[in-house]
Amino acid sequence: MTTPPPDGLRLTRVDTEDRVRIELDGDLDHYTADLLVNEATAQLSARPGLRNLHLHCGGLGVIDSTGLSALLMINRRTAAVGVRLHLEDRPANLDRLLHLTGTLDHLTAPPTVGAAKRSTHEEEATALRPTRPGAGT
Numbered sequence: 850m851t852t853p854p855p856d857g858l859r860l861t862r863v864d865t866e867d868r869v870r871i872e873l874d875g876d877l878d879h880y881t882a883d884l885l886v887n888e889a890t891a892q893l894s895a896r897p898g899l900r901n902l903h904l905h906c907g908g909l910g911v912i913d914s915t916g917l918s919a920l921l922m923i924n925r926r927t928a929a930v931g932v933r934l935h936l937e938d939r940p941a942n943l944d945r946l947l948h949l950t951g952t953l954d955h956l957t958a959p960p961t962v963g964a965a966k967r968s969t970h971e972e973e974a975t976a977l978r979p980t981r982p983g984a985g986t
Contacts, residue, residue: 857875857876859874860874860888861874867901868901868902869892869896871889873904874909877911882916882918885923890926900933901935904923904935905937907938912942920936920956928960933960
C-alpha cells in the first residue's frame, strides 16, 4: 500500500463574480490530481456566469503524467462551458513538460473564437450562394 506524500497539494481559491483563481501549492501528481479536477469542476458547476478560470502555478512542485492529464481534463471542461482557462506563473518544469508533450499551445493559446466564426460565416455564404441550373454537385 502506498500513501500520499506528506506535502500533497494545497489549493487556495480567490474568486470574483466572473473569475476564479485557484492557487496550487505542492505536487500535482497521481495522489493529488483528482483534488484539483474536483475543485475546478465544482467551480464550473456552481458558477454559471464564470468566464475565466485561473490556475496559479507558482507554488507547483512536481507534476507527473496524471497531473498533466488533470490539466487537460480541466481544459476540456472549461472549453465545454465557454470558460477560458489560464495557466499563470508556470514554473520551468511545467513549461518543459507541456513543451515535451506538445500540449503547451493547446493549454496556453488564446481561444480561436474568431476563426470559428469565420468558418461558420464561410459555410453560410457557400450555402446561400446561388447555383446555376445543370451545375455539377
